[in-house]
Amino acid sequence: MPDHPVPDLPDTDPAAWREANRQLLAKAIGEWCFEDMLKTVETGDGGYRVDLDSGTTYAFTARVGAFGWLRVDPSSITRTATSMLGNSVAEPAWDAQQFLFEAASTLGTDPSTVATYFTELAATLAVDAARLTHGGESVAELRGLGHTELECRMTGHNLLVANKGRIGFSASDVRKYAPEAAQPLALKWVAVHRGLAEFRGTSELSEHTVVERELDEATRARFTAVLQGAGVDPEAYVWMPVHPWQWDHAVQILHASDVAQRRIVPLGDSPDQYLPGQSIRTMANVTAPARYDVKLPLKILNTLVWRGIPPHCTKGAPVVTQWLRGLVERDPFLTGECRTVFLGEVASVTVHHPYLSKLDQAPYQHLETLGCIWRESVSDRQDAGERVRTFASLLHVDAAGDAFVAELVRSSGLKPEEWLRRLFDVLLVPLMHVLYRYGVTFNPHGQNTLIGYDENDVPTRLYLKDFVDDVCVSYTDVPERGPEPDGHDHVLPRKHPSVIRQHVVDQVFVGHFRYLSPLCEAQLGVPEKTFWRLVRQTILDFQRDFRRRFPELEGRFAEYDLLSPQIPRYGLNRDRIVVTRYGDRALRHALYPNGTHPNPLAEEGGA
Known part of the structure; x- marks a missing residue:
């Protein structure tokens, strides 16, 4: 040595x-x-x-x-x-x-x-x-990877310049916990006394059902023995996973009193291994992929906000999922023709800090340190032979300068313009249908929006995830929505139709098509003007079909206008550097427009 x-x-x-x-x-x-x-x-x-x-x-x-x-x-x-x-x-x-x-x-x-x-x-x-x-x-080589493994190869949100800031992580933390490290890890499991913790699930899920799905019988017996050995009643506790970094850096410190007094009891590591997605805090099970993904708070600052999970989100997630399913499952166009998949946030645990939660105007980073949301996994919902990839992956460029979108088009055997029309139909038609018919929008950025492909890498259907706090409804009266969950102001923010529309414009058109169109011009020979003309035609074709099926709703095209000559400019980088900066806040803040952009979809011919 x-x-x-x-x-x-x-x-x-x-x-x-x-x-x-x-x-x-x-x-x-x-x-x-x-x-x-x-x-x-x-x-x-x-x-x-x-x-x-x-x-x-x-x-x-x-x-x-x-x-x-x-x-x-x-x-x-x-x-x-x-x-x-x-x-x-x-x-x-x-x-x-x-x-x-x-x-x-x-x-x-x-x-x-x-x-x-x-x-x-x-x-x-x-x-x-x-x-x-x-x-x-x-x-x-990336084309052959599964959804979770491909996620680890991506490079972060395109709109943000400093898109991997991760304030709070050390250099060794990045090598261990960041998605690009692709290091499988075990989650910590803890038992939290019911005086602090609350489980919620959709109507078909009980607390015991979730635990039995996530942990095998031997692990459940081992964890029960830990509680019995601590001299407490196992039935008086809610079980939940915790990210190992969070356990070490936040929970054992901020909840030291609860740990010391057995209100929080560490149970041990999960037998399954997980990989983080681009959000870092959402973990996918790679040992048993059909088990739930789990979203866990991390007390780090990344891409504009602290990456905790607000208590109103953990409480509201199953309610929002139940409500959305009610809309989707009774809509034959979405379920039958589009086969759209909504990856539900089906269960959660909320933990309020016994002291900090009582502090008026406490910065939110201190109030979101413990909790979890279980979400349906892609692996549990995809068809045999179907590949599912994030929308963001289309923008990936390898070390040789080759774009992933060009590789998929080559693999499909289709002409580039035909492949792009398939992509635009798969992506935009379900989003527009939900927008126009229900006055509802998601936050369809590249990580929340996934595309299902057939064995030839042709786009076939849309997957959507991350609902609570990201699903918005118009404040206008929309009878098609039916009854909404109680307390919807927190979990289903009501906004002006122009703001609802902006979610699609910013996340899809500005946030992704702006970058995708030059890649298609350079590597597929599709001029940018042609690209935007195809997008516009997809919108017009859908509106014509929608008008035929729902003539009484034609007025919503103007209400949620995707083709207006100018669109508001919402600057994420400006918000961080000039507007919000790094001051501690009690709540996540809203973005405000700063000027406008010319819309390439406004008239025939594109950009």
């Missing part, structure tokens, strides 16, 4: 670090200009520059994409600053962290926000650079 311990090898090499920075710098310039945080000056021949208050200028070439977005060429960016001799020197630019500091005054933010956002940016760069260093599977 060596006399001295051998240090861990670095996750990244210098070239990968520079390339990760170069790519993120281009993304930051493009997104911050898109959200009107920075102003561009056209310099001709596809050239632009951004003049910063710091006296530095960044110049680059870009193509104008849908919604007025500038697709910045990473290799074209130069930085010009006044040197010590007083002359201006232009040099190739690659440092995204330097850009943040130089742009801070122009962005209109404060030093505290810059420093904390720097942490998120650095964490994101570290993960991106490690991926570039170690490579990864080709898109052809």
Whole structure:
């Protein structure tokens, strides 16, 4: 053995670090200009520059994409600053962290926000650079992976520049618990006294039914023996899983009194292994995939919010699922023609902190540390031979520069435009039907929206998940919805139809099609204008069919207008850096529009 311990090898090499920075710098310039945080000056021949208050200028070439977005060429960016001799020197630019500091005054933010956002940016760069260093599977290899394994290969939300901030995780935590680490882990199980914990389930599920489904008989006997050995009555406790990081970093600290007084009793590890999805807190069972996915709180800050689970969400999840099933199961179009799958959040455990929950205006990060939601798994609902992949996976590009969407189209044998029309029908038709008929929308971003494919990789149907707190209903009277759950204001927020419509526009069109259309142009030969024309035609074809089936509801096309010339701009990056920043809040906040975008769907011809 060596006399001295051998240090861990670095996750990244210098070239990968520079390339990760170069790519993120281009993304930051493009997104911050898109959200009107920075102003561009056209310099001709596809050239632009951004003049910063710091006296530095960044110049680059870009193509104008849908919604007025500038697709910045990473290799074209130069930085010009006044040197010590007083002359201006232009040099190739690659440092995204330097850009943040130089742009801070122009962005209109404060030093505290810059420093904390720097942490998120650095964490994101570290993960991106490690991926570039170690490579990864080709898109052809990714095509053979199952849903859970493919999730671990994805790279985070596209709309956000610092999309893997994970404040609270250490570097070793990232290597152990982040989805890209793809490290299976066991969950901790605890028993929580019924004075603190409340189980809820859909009408067909009891507390014992869920536990018997999730834990084998030997494990249940072992856990019961732990409680008996502690001298407590097993029937006086609710059993639930806890993420091992949360148990170590939050539960044993904030609930130290409850653990000490046997109100919370650790039972042991699950025999099953789990993998995290892109949200990190949702775990999929890889030992027994048909068992439930489980959503667990983590006291980390990632993609704008603390990743706990609000008590109103754990309490409301089964109620919302029961209500949605009532809509879906009596709708022959959704169940018969579309075969849409709603992955229900069927059971939950809510735990209120005995002291902090009584503190008025307590920051929400401290109130959401213990609880769980069980959700139906993809594996339990998919057909034999069916592949299910997140909508976001279509945007994935491998180390060779090949896009996953192009690989699936090649595999299908269809012409690109025909394949895209199949995709648009599968994705948009169920969303529009629920929107127009029921005045209901989901939060259909790339991780919540999944596509089922046949054996030839042709899109066939839509899967939707993550309902509670993400399902919204219009405040207008919609008789087709029928009776709504009591206390719906918390679990089913009522919003203006224009805001309901915006969920589809922002998450599908701005959040994904904006990035998908240039990939299809570059790798499938489908011009962006053709792409958006196909999307528009999908909407018009559906409206024509909907008008035939429900002529009395035609007025809802205008109420939830997807084709309006201008759409409100909701800036997620601006919200973090300029508006909300990092102040502790009692509640998650609402986003407010800042200007508008031109809608590429407004008229024939597209972008």
